[in-house]
Amino acid sequence: MSILHHGFGVASALASSRGEEADGDPDEPPHRMSTKLDKLAVSGMFDIMKPDEHPTVENSFEEKSIWIQLAAMLLVFGGYLIVAGTMLVRDAGAIGPFIPLLIAATVLMIVVNVAGHAVAAVMTSPEDCDERDRLISWRSEARSAWMLGAGVIIAIGCLALSMTPAWIANILLLSMFLSQVICYALQLVSYRRGF
C-alpha cells in the first residue's frame, strides 16, 4: 500500500515538475485536477510497466502442449525405437515380440501426455486454438510429411528385398516418429520466430 502511495506521489510530482496540466476545465477545484493528474501520470507509469509491452510473451497453452508432446514422443517412442532396434539387430524375426512393446509405449505415451497437459493446465489456463495456431499446425504438417513418404518408399524397398515384417513395420514406425518430431520442431520454431 505504501509503495502504491509512493508511486502515486512520485508520478504526481514528476508530472507537476514537467508542467503538465490535466485536460478539462481550468476552473475545476484543485483537488479534482490533482486526482486527474495522478491518474494520467500513473496510467503513463503503468504503460511502462505493463507486462504485454515486453518483447517476450509467456508461452501459450498450445505451445506448451507441443513441448509436452515432443518430450513425450522423444522419451517414450525414442525409447521404444532404441529397444526395438536392439531386438532387430539381435534377431530380426517375427513381429510378435514387438506388439506388447508397442502397446506399452502407446499406453505410456498417453499417460505422459495426460499428466503433462494436466500440469500445463494448472500453470496456464487452457485456451482454444486460434487461426495462427491452426496455420502453424497445417504448415508444419505439410513441411514434415515428406519424412513419412520417404519411410513408406524405404519400406517398399525393404519389401522388395524380402526383409522381415518386423524390419518393415519398424521402419514405418521410425518414419512416423521422425515426421512427427520434425512437425513439432517446426511448430515451435514458428511460435518463437513467427512467419
Add this chain to the structure above:
Amino acid sequence: MGRDKTRIRNRIRSLRRLADGMTQQQLADRIGVTRQTVNAIEGEKYSPSLEVAFRIAHTFGQPLQDVFEYETPRSVAETADARSGKSDSTEP
C-alpha cells in the same frame, strides 16, 4: 527475379494506448484470438486473416486502412524519396 518481400504494418499498439490503455489480453478477448497472436500481429511477425483484421479495426472504431498498411519495398523507397525530396526533383 526474386519475389518482393511484403509486410503488413500496423498501429495497433498506439491504438490500444489511445483506447484507455487496452491490454493485449483485452484486445485478444474481443477479437477472439490468443494474447500471443495479438503480440505476434503487433510485432509484425504474423499477418492476420482479413476477418481478424476487420475485427481489430472494428474494435478501435477505425477504417481498416487506418490500422493496417500494406508495404512493399517499392512503397518504402517511394516514401523515403518523398521524405528526402527526391520525388519533387524528378517531377517535371
